[in-house]
Amino acid sequence: MAKGSALRKPANDTSSDEFAALLDESLGGSTSFEGQVVKGRVIRIANDFVTIDVGLKSEGRVALREFANGGTGAPEVKEGDTVDIFVDRMENKEGEAVLSRDKARREEAWTVLEKAFTDQERVMGTIFGRVKGGFTVDLSGAVAFLPGSQVDVRPVRDVGPLMGQAQQFAILKMDRRRGNIVVSRRAVMEETRAEDRTRLMGALSEGQVLDGVVKNITDYGAFVDLGGVDGLLHVTDIAWKRINHPSEALTIGQQVKVQVVRFNPETQRISLGMKQLMSDPWDGAGAKYPVNLKLKGRVTNITDYGAFVELEPGVEGLVHVSEMSWTKKNVHPGKIVSTSQEVEVMVLDVDMSKRRISLGLKQCMANPWESFAEQFPAGTELEGEVRNITEFGLFVGLPGDIDGMVHLSDLSWDKAGEEAIRDFKKGDQVKVKVLDVDMDKERISLGIKQLANDPFEAVGVVAKKGDVVTVIVAGIQDNGIEVTVQDGIPGFIRKTELSRDRSEQRPDRYAIGDKLDAKITNIDKASRRVVLSVKARELDEEKKAMADFGSSDSGASLGDILGAALKKKAEAGDEK
Secondary structure (H helix, E strand, C coil), rough: CCCCCCCCCCCCCCHHHHHHHHHHHHHHHCCCCCCCEEEEEEEECCEEEEECCCCCCCCCCHHHHHHHHCCCCCCCCCCCCCEEEEECCCCCCCCCEEEEEEHHHHHHHHHHHHHHHHHHEEEEEEEEEEEECEEEEECCEEEEEHHHHHHCCCCCCCCCCHHCEEEEEEEEECCCCCCEEEEEEEEHHHHHHHHHEEEHHHHHCCCCCEEEEEEEECCCEEEEEEEEEEEEEEEHHHCCCCCCCCHHCCCCCCCCEEEEEEECCCCCCEEECCHCCCCCCCCHHHHHHHCCCCCEEEEEEEEECEEEEECCCEEEEEHHHCCCCCCCCCCCCCCCCCCCCCEEEEEEEEEEECCEEEEECCHHHHCCCCCCCHHHHCCCEEEEEEEEEEEEEEEEEECCEEEEEEHHHHHCCCCHHHHHHHHEEEEEEEEEEEEEEEECEEEEEEEEEHHHHHHHHHHHHHHCCCEEEEHHHHHECEEEEEEEECCEEEEEEEEEHHHCHHHCCCCHHHHCCEEEEEEEEEEECCCCEEEHHHHHHHHHHHHHHHHHCHHHHHCHHHHCCCCHHHHHHHHHHHHH
């Protein structure tokens, strides 16, 4: 507006002179208006503008919206009001004063905020925007920065509910020259929580029941806000039943009722429990689950040493790996059962003091050793596969997915066990005879040599002690020779028994395969060996010759007697 226009105040305007005096008083006699907050009087309100006289050559106009409370709602101004206004410039190119109510309000706010900052007092503000690294806060006209880390005592995922809500803040730092203010909502909350914590700790006691809010969930439990102080709700205290992770039963922000289980005033650690407010399912479990009872349950957890089976919510029993299968030994429980599988189990033992129930899975199945003993009693002949070969025998697969063992001593009648086992290899199909079934030790004894008659037993029938038999040399040793008698029965002739003539008592005189006649002097059943003697046979022949052809006393020499006997024997042979 040009100078001399209708907005210029008249020279004889008494009220204007009075207002000028008031303005001069507010400025303290300063002649510079620019950049200061002064008193102004509202002259008129029209066309969304408020015309204000601040005692200058011309009035200024301010947008009506700047008089709205917080920039929203209905403007709070009327004609004749005296208001604080900020003089941006004395006049613009149109001759008007450039005024601002927002800047005046901001200056007022800065003055109040500086006092609050000095006195370390809290201030009211409203979060209204989001910027990089945090949020903007309106402090009654002054804009402050709220870092993301200062919003709450814990990270906040959603700030939406806090936006537009009037709340208290603490001023961390401020620089009026740069127009910077940093505030914290977290500091106010920590102070409040400290007060609440002190008050709560003074009244806290074990067994007390409180209401809380789940603030955080970890692998081992949940932290519950009790109103200024947090307590730990361990995963084992959430419910009587097994919970693998707290998130299965709780969510962040959930309202819960908890009991103080333990409270340490020195460390101010609080342990909470939820299951303590519920009935204990173990009460009466001893009578409810007697030994040998069969029932169904659900597998809840599998470990290296067994599987836990839930019998009812809050009551679990352990099936040890040794009680899971009759036949599967040294197998991980996870290969026998799976989580959530429904299984039939038998109660083996109940220890109420330790809250433990021992269960058996295999006891609900047929015992394969009992079934085998009924179907295949001792003496039954079977065929099976050689599953394993050890230093003490063969393991042979049998019906019912069980194994029986053929000991080294039961492999062969005529071979040593170490030698006989070399005739077998893993995977061979072999015929066996059931010798014994020990159900308590879960052992089945088998035999292979028992499939045939013991050839040694025939020795007493075909030949007996004192008989002269033809043997075949099987081995040469320093102390004698090994021979076979009838059907491969082993025998032995000691060195001193090879001849009545000492010079002929040499094992090296013989070769393997040679045949000779010898007298059976002993049948040793313990060592399963026939003891023979050539010397005894020769002495018997000598005695017989002496009896048949005379004695040396009649004048005949021993050579003559034996010569006659040999001649007679040869003639008898020719006649045949």
